[in-house]
Amino acid sequence: xxxxxxxxxxxxxxxxxxxxxxxxxxxAVQANWRLILDSFVNPAVLVxxxxxxxxxxxxxxxxYTALGFTFGLALGxxxxxxxxxxxxxxxxxxTGVIEFFRGLPALVVFIFFAFGIPTAFPGYAVPFxxxxxxxIALGLVGGAYMAETxxxxxxxxxxxxxxxxxxxxxxxxxxxxxxxxxxxxRIILPPLTNELILLTKDSSLVYVVGLSLDSYELTGFGRxxxxxxxxxxxxxxxxxxxxxITVPLxxxxxxxxxxxxxxx
Amino acid sequence: xxxxxxxxxxxxxxxxxxxxxxxxxEVLKGIDFHVGNGQVVCIVGPSGSGKSxxxxxxxxxxxxxxxxxxxxxxxxxxxxxxxxxxxxxxGMVFQQFNLFPHMTALRNLTIAQQRVRKRSQDExxxxxxxxxxxxxxxxxxxxxxxxxxxxxxxxxxxxxxLSMDPDMMLFDEVTSALDPELVGDVLAVMKQLAxxxxxxxxxxxxxxxxxxxxxxxxxxxxGAIVEQGxxxxxxxxxxxxxxxxxxxxxx
Numbered sequence: 464x465x466x467x468x469x470x471x472x473x474x475x476x477x478x479x480x481x482x483x484x485x486x487x488x489x490x491a492v493q494a495n496w497r498l499i500l501d502s503f504v505n506p507a508v509l510v511x512x513x514x515x516x517x518x519x520x521x522x523x524x525x526x527y528t529a530l531g532f533t534f535g536l537a538l539g540x541x542x543x544x545x546x547x548x549x550x551x552x553x554x555x556x557x558t559g560v561i562e563f564f565r566g567l568p569a570l571v572v573f574i575f576f577a578f579g580i581p582t583a584f585p586g587y588a589v590p591f592x593x594x595x596x597x598x599i600a601l602g603l604v605g606g607a608y609m610a611e612t613x614x615x616x617x618x619x620x621x622x623x624x625x626x627x628x629x630x631x632x633x634x635x636x637x638x639x640x641x642x643x644x645x646x647x648x649r650i651i652l653p654p655l656t657n658e659l660i661l662l663t664k665d666s667s668l669v670y671v672v673g674l675s676l677d678s679y680e681l682t683g684f685g686r687x688x689x690x691x692x693x694x695x696x697x698x699x700x701x702x703x704x705x706x707x708i709t710v711p712l713x714x715x716x717x718x719x720x721x722x723x724x725x726x727x
Numbered sequence: 728x729x730x731x732x733x734x735x736x737x738x739x740x741x742x743x744x745x746x747x748x749x750x751x752x753e754v755l756k757g758i759d760f761h762v763g764n765g766q767v768v769c770i771v772g773p774s775g776s777g778k779s780x781x782x783x784x785x786x787x788x789x790x791x792x793x794x795x796x797x798x799x800x801x802x803x804x805x806x807x808x809x810x811x812x813x814x815x816x817x818g819m820v821f822q823q824f825n826l827f828p829h830m831t832a833l834r835n836l837t838i839a840q841q842r843v844r845k846r847s848q849d850e851x852x853x854x855x856x857x858x859x860x861x862x863x864x865x866x867x868x869x870x871x872x873x874x875x876x877x878x879x880x881x882x883x884x885x886x887x888x889l890s891m892d893p894d895m896m897l898f899d900e901v902t903s904a905l906d907p908e909l910v911g912d913v914l915a916v917m918k919q920l921a922x923x924x925x926x927x928x929x930x931x932x933x934x935x936x937x938x939x940x941x942x943x944x945x946x947x948x949x950g951a952i953v954e955q956g957x958x959x960x961x962x963x964x965x966x967x968x969x970x971x972x973x974x975x976x977x978x
Binding site for chain 2: 621623624626627628629630631632633634637641642645646649
């Protein structure tokens with residue numbers, strides 16, 4: 464019975480691995496592989512998806528996300544600075560915007576923009592549609608989240624940094640943008656990546672805007688292919704396509720983090 | 728040193744009946760105090776005595792509650808005064824160094840010169856290199872603060888303040904966060920600066936430095952100046968019982 468803690472830990476880990484292995488093995492043996500392959504990765508269906516899945520759907524997902532994220536980041540920074548402002552009305556306004564758009568499902572924001580704006584302002588259209596509406600709607604949703612992340616980042620920068628910059632005669636604004644915000648963004652790089660990945664997936668909601676075929680992003684494209692080709696294989700394909708965006712993104716950010724860790 | 732003060736005979740720093748409260752807590756209870764041009768004044772006292780707050784009021788990192796602070800004859804408590812302009816002539820060095828960690832040593836020294844002093848890149852770099860050499864770190868201009876020891880960081884911080892060509896320098900317990908063996912290098916730089924005639928206000932626990940370099944020693948306790956005079960006299964023959972009690976603990 465006398466077993467050293469190290470030995471006991473190794474034994475317990477060995478049992479865990481064995482159990483996991485058995486479960487996977489049983490599942491693999493029981494599964495109907497022929498049917499799985501036939502419905503989820505059907506080569507005949509896959510051929511139908513190329514090249515549009517890349518040239519239209521993947522491309523549009525990246526464009527919508529990039530536009531939404533860029534606008535959202537700018538908006539988030541503005542809202543964060545307003546929340547930290549000493550001017551009361553700025554703080555209240557920013558808090559209101561953040562709470563409103565963070566609390567609403569992204570889908571509701573999209574529907575509001577797609578149908579609310581044309582109803583409220585007949586005769587006016589959001590410029591550069593569908594990009595305009597997508598940028599604003601996605602940016603508002605993302606910006607409301609990012610504002611709180613950015614605010615936390617700014618507050619995590621030691622107070623002495625602002626004081627040192629001010630003691631050299633820099634204005635508050637200049638000290639903020641050249642000293643505090645660059646450090647804040649280093650701190651919040653991981654949660655911002657999270658936000659970008661969430662936004663990549665939220666971009667699938669743009670279908671409510673009523674897109675034409677060549678404006679389809681991945682999910683819209685997948686749904687369409689699902690119906691016309693009567694197969695779930697398109698969903699597997701777009702799933703892989705989403706991972707082709709998000710996994711390299713995570714790797715790039717991890718590299719950036721490692722690099723900035725070395726510099727500090 | 729650079730800009731012309733309004734009154735050439737004015738004291739570098741002239742503090743009149745300065746009060747500062749944080750909420751209900753009165754930290755400075757009426758301070759009157761001068762620093763002459765080229766003088767080195769050391770401020771000592773137990774923690775919580777208000778000495779750092781006093782120093783931070785001089786460049787308005789803390790807003791005084793009442794009283795006047797004249798810097799080269801200009802009342803900096805006047806709300807119309809351009810505080811950025813005033814601060815650019817008062818160098819400050821902090822206990823925690825506060826170097827900008829995302830910039831190299833050289834960039835730490837040039838950014839405010841270019842932005843505030845409106846110097847060209849070349850001129851700023853030249854001034855920065857001269858000051859890095861002065862603090863003995865000419866070979867570390869490309870290093871990031873994280874790659875420098877505490878003592879080196881603090882000397883860079885002094886060089887950063889000096890690169891603005893300030894008329895006076897404020898030192899806020901600049902050796903308190905350093906390992907004992909690194910304190911000497913920083914004090915040597917400060918001593919050299921004092922020798923060159925820099926006006927200095929130094930909050931410190933280094934009694935040796937105060938004795939050797941200081942022209943005036945100020946002992947503060949509970950938000951007031953208890954005793955001041957030539958360092959030799961105050962340190963060897965303190966008059967006030969609170970000064971005696973404090974010095975008996977630290978010497």
